[in-house]
Amino acid sequence: MTAPTPSQTVGPFYGYALPFPGGGDVAPAGHPDTITVHGYVYDGAGQPIPDSLLEFWQAGPDGSTAGAPGSLRRDPVTGAVLGRNGVDFTGFGRVPTDADGHYALRTLPPGTPGYLSVCVFARGLLHHLFTRIYLPESAEDQLLASLEPRRRATLIARPERDRVYRFDIRVQGGPEEETVFLDFG
Amino acid sequence: MTTSIERVSAAPLGQADIDREMAELRRTADAAGNGAPAPLHPSRDYPPYRSSVLRHPKQPLVVVRDPEAVELTGPVFGVTDVTDLDSDLTRQHVGEPLGERITVTGRVLDRQGRPVRGQLVEIWQANASGRYAHQRDQHPAPLDPNFTGVGRCLTDDEGRYHFTTIKPGPYPWRNHLNAWRPAHIHFSLFGTAFTQRLVTQMYFPGDPLFSFDPIYQSITDERARERLIATYDHDQSSPEWSLGYRWDIVLDGPAATWIEEGRS
Ligand SMILES: [Fe+2]
Numbered sequence: 001m002t003a004p005t006p007s008q009t010v011g012p013f014y015g016y017a018l019p020f021p022g023g024g025d026v027a028p029a030g031h032p033d034t035i036t037v038h039g040y041v042y043d044g045a046g047q048p049i050p051d052s053l054l055e056f057w058q059a060g061p062d063g064s065t066a067g068a069p070g071s072l073r074r075d076p077v078t079g080a081v082l083g084r085n086g087v088d089f090t091g092f093g094r095v096p097t098d099a100d101g102h103y104a105l106r107t108l109p110p111g112t113p114g115y116l117s118v119c120v121f122a123r124g125l126l127h128h129l130f131t132r133i134y135l136p137e138s139a140e141d142q143l144l145a146s147l148e149p150r151r152r153a154t155l156i157a158r159p160e161r162d163r164v165y166r167f168d169i170r171v172q173g174g175p176e177e178e179t180v181f182l183d184f185g
Numbered sequence: 186m187t188t189s190i191e192r193v194s195a196a197p198l199g200q201a202d203i204d205r206e207m208a209e210l211r212r213t214a215d216a217a218g219n220g221a222p223a224p225l226h227p228s229r230d231y232p233p234y235r236s237s238v239l240r241h242p243k244q245p246l247v248v249v250r251d252p253e254a255v256e257l258t259g260p261v262f263g264v265t266d267v268t269d270l271d272s273d274l275t276r277q278h279v280g281e282p283l284g285e286r287i288t289v290t291g292r293v294l295d296r297q298g299r300p301v302r303g304q305l306v307e308i309w310q311a312n313a314s315g316r317y318a319h320q321r322d323q324h325p326a327p328l329d330p331n332f333t334g335v336g337r338c339l340t341d342d343e344g345r346y347h348f349t350t351i352k353p354g355p356y357p358w359r360n361h362l363n364a365w366r367p368a369h370i371h372f373s374l375f376g377t378a379f380t381q382r383l384v385t386q387m388y389f390p391g392d393p394l395f396s397f398d399p400i401y402q403s404i405t406d407e408r409a410r411e412r413l414i415a416t417y418d419h420d421q422s423s424p425e426w427s428l429g430y431r432w433d434i435v436l437d438g439p440a441a442t443w444i445e446e447g448r449s
Pocket of ligand 1: 011013311366369371
């Protein structure tokens with residue numbers, strides 16, 4: 001096996017390169033099943049992290065993980081960002097946290113397996129972190145079943161109101177606070 | 186009122202303090218190595234890089250070995266996601282940017298050495314003076330109205346990517362007193378699986394700042410660090426036009442052959 005290229009932090013200046021308009025609008029425009037998942041990203045002192053970037057990848061409502069191109073569609077004439085075409089479900093979202101450390105994702109509920117995969121980047125984080133957002137109605141899977149209750153709770157979004165869920169990410173903390181992060185070996 | 190003692194304790198750390206910490210961590214890593222394979226990535230807990238202190242997990246990561254995991258698939262990108270001009274950072278404005286024109290090319294491979302085809306490569310960088318076109322960059326070096334420093338492309342059937350740009354300058358930052366980053370280009374890469382995701386930085390050969398930089402030195406194994414350094418390739422240089430650099434990228438993460446079958 002060839003040795004991999006090492007990771008380095010995304011640093012503070014990705015903001016004009018990686019985020020794109022509509023990055024958090026994964027659900028096709030006006031889709032009636034759209035859910036909102038939102039929350040804050042916190043550091044080990046409980047302070048919100050304003051310079052982190054979250055990426056989301058998930059199955060469609062039918063459980064398909066085929067995805068589709070067109071997340072960052074551009075105009076070949078002007079080079080300007082056109083945004084998603086409003087019809088295809090690409091399964092991919094990218095959202096920078098705002099000055100308050102907050103993010104919001106509008107998407108469709110994933111079919112089985114019923115979670116959103118999340119990749120966390122931040123200034124100060126030398127190697128990205130993977131976690132998962134499970135909706136409260138998701139069936140318990142292998143990973144959830146393997147975790148002790150206080151750790152499992154960090155992976156389950158909390159319903160706030162109809163179709164709106166809260167999911168905070170704590171990059172560092174005690175076992176009851178720190179989000180479970182995953183190693184795919 | 187500020188006493189002299191307070192003034193001493195408030196003094197920012199200097200390069201010598203950071204150098205001492207980095208040397209100590211290298212020694213610890215070497216001792217821990219002792220026959221065991223060297224770490225392939227930086228430790229997320231690397232105190233000489235001050236911003237890492239509160240931004241690394243303290244709980245052990247949970248190992249997932251589920252062949253059904255969604256993370257063994259990944260987002261797809263296509264011709265609608267990039268335009269032809271996106272890979273030439275010197276042609277995004279009316280005029281030409283200042284600086285040393287270069288091309289950077291290489292292949293994106295998985296750990297089995299297979300090409301990663303049709304996947305998105307994104308880059309961003311400072312201009313020739315070491316200044317980012319970013320509001321938060323306070324370095325008093327000139328902005329270049331003809332350089333933004335953002336590019337993207339899709340890899341071809343051999344996993345190849347190609348960018349034309351200018352060589353970025355080194356720049357100061359506030360990790361410690363007199364902290365300077367070696368010149369680098371930020372890279373973002375996707376594989377066929379989301380687990381292969383990589384964000385990293387490409388450096389230039391012979392940079393005198395390598396040994397002073399806690400971000401570069403956070404990779405404690407020398408051979409692993411050197412994987413981030415591009416090679417000057419005279420055959421890639423273009424007469425009376427540009428200098429060529431080559432840098433191959435190997436994505437980590439479980440390779441999922443069955444995904445490629447379903448996709449390609
Ligand atoms: Fe940088």
